[in-house]
Amino acid sequence: MVENLSKVYPIALKSPGLKGTLQHFWQRRYRQILAVQDISFTIPPGAMVGFLGANGAGKTTTLKMLTGLIKPSGGKVRVAGFDPFRRQTAFLRCTSLVMGQKQQLIWDLPTLDSLRINGAIYEIPDQIFEQRLGELSEMLDLTTELKQPVRKLSLGQRMKAELLAALLHHPTVLFLDEPTLGLDVNAQVAVRQFLQEYNQRYQATVLLTSHYMADITALCERVLLIHQGQLMYDGDLEALVERFSPYRQVAVELSTPITLEKLEIYGEVESVEGLLVRFLLKRESLTTAIAKLLAELPVSDLSVSDPPIEEIIGRLFSQGNLDNKL
Ligand SMILES: Nc1ncnc2c1ncn2[C@@H]1O[C@H](COP(=O)(O)OP(=O)(O)OP(=O)(O)O)[C@@H](O)[C@H]1O
Numbered sequence: 558m559v560e561n562l563s564k565v566y567p568i569a570l571k572s573p574g575l576k577g578t579l580q581h582f583w584q585r586r587y588r589q590i591l592a593v594q595d596i597s598f599t600i601p602p603g604a605m606v607g608f609l610g611a612n613g614a615g616k617t618t619t620l621k622m623l624t625g626l627i628k629p630s631g632g633k634v635r636v637a638g639f640d641p642f643r644r645q646t647a648f649l650r651c652t653s654l655v656m657g658q659k660q661q662l663i664w665d666l667p668t669l670d671s672l673r674i675n676g677a678i679y680e681i682p683d684q685i686f687e688q689r690l691g692e693l694s695e696m697l698d699l700t701t702e703l704k705q706p707v708r709k710l711s712l713g714q715r716m717k718a719e720l721l722a723a724l725l726h727h728p729t730v731l732f733l734d735e736p737t738l739g740l741d742v743n744a745q746v747a748v749r750q751f752l753q754e755y756n757q758r759y760q761a762t763v764l765l766t767s768h769y770m771a772d773i774t775a776l777c778e779r780v781l782l783i784h785q786g787q788l789m790y791d792g793d794l795e796a797l798v799e800r801f802s803p804y805r806q807v808a809v810e811l812s813t814p815i816t817l818e819k820l821e822i823y824g825e826v827e828s829v830e831g832l833l834v835r836f837l838l839k840r841e842s843l844t845t846a847i848a849k850l851l852a853e854l855p856v857s858d859l860s861v862s863d864p865p866i867e868e869i870i871g872r873l874f875s876q877g878n879l880d881n882k883l
Pocket residue numbers: 566567568590591592610611612613614615616617618619
């Protein structure tokens with residue numbers, strides 16, 4: 558549960574050069590960055606929620622406040638009933654934060670050794686450790702890799718090993734910051750499937766950020782959208798698409814070729830491949846535009862769909878777009 562949560566970062570203002578450094582030493586001046594402004598939301602146990610926003614929107618800052626790594630400047634946070642910033646043992650035992658760009662496994666040690674260290678930190682009894690290790694490594698399809706030093710693992714194997722390390726204590730609340738960052742498509746799919754299975758098997762609550770919309774569409778029905786530190790949307794992913802995509806994609810198969818110039822009379826032409834033309838047509842005038850197309854062009858087939866979700870969100874995040882739309 559998050560209520561009116563805010564975070565302000567003070568940024569030191571310093572002119573370049575020695576003079577600036579000396580001045581800064583005697584008289585420090587700061588500017589404030591409002592990284593997160595007054596956001597509120599509640600996530601019920603067991604839900605998987607996507608956290609969307611452009612670079613610098615405030616996602617990582619929010620996750621850091623939810624995991625107690627930084628102190629909020631204002632507002633209230635409760636995770637599984639705890640105030641994260643107090644970092645109580647019971648809180649640490651039921652949560653985990655996985656950051657795609659940071660690693661906790663020790664580079665030169667075999668993965669298994671790092672996992673044993675984690676087991677000791679969380680005081681997991683040997684028998685339970687072995688049982689969880691077996692279970693999670695099977696779900697993640699990791700076997701002989703665990704005996705290799707971390708530096709010898711592929712990026713995908715390393716991410717899976719990181720997840721194993723983060724989940725050994727069976728957290729019921731999971732914060733994932735770009736867990737598939739830089740992975741190839743197969744590894745992304747494997748991580749995604751694992752997260753889904755973990756969520757279902759242990760009814761874990763998951764808050765996930767990702768730049769790969771495929772992660773969000775595969776895992777999350779509900780999304781939170783943050784823009785310049787403010788929560789702009791909290792609801793169904795599908796409804797978000799409806800709300801922010803004013804266009805539908807209309808694919809038309811022609812029986813004879815038509816020049817681009819003539820095609821453009823009917824709407825924005827997205828692509829032409831031989832006799833297959835893809836239009837982007839405005840939702841509000843879709844039926845009239847299609848009727849005109851069918852009446853005036855030699856159409857042999859026609860289908861209507863939403864543009865890919867990546868494209869919609871991409872357009873949404875492109876400079877200034879959100880400001881106009883919200
Ligand atoms: N430690 C810090 N000190 C000062 N400013 C910071 C600090 N961490 C983040 N910021 C600023 O706060 C804002 C939000 O950053 P944050 O890292 O939360 O964004 P994000 O949504 O996670 O972005 P990305 O997708 O690029 O990771 C940005 O303007 C960033 O420059």
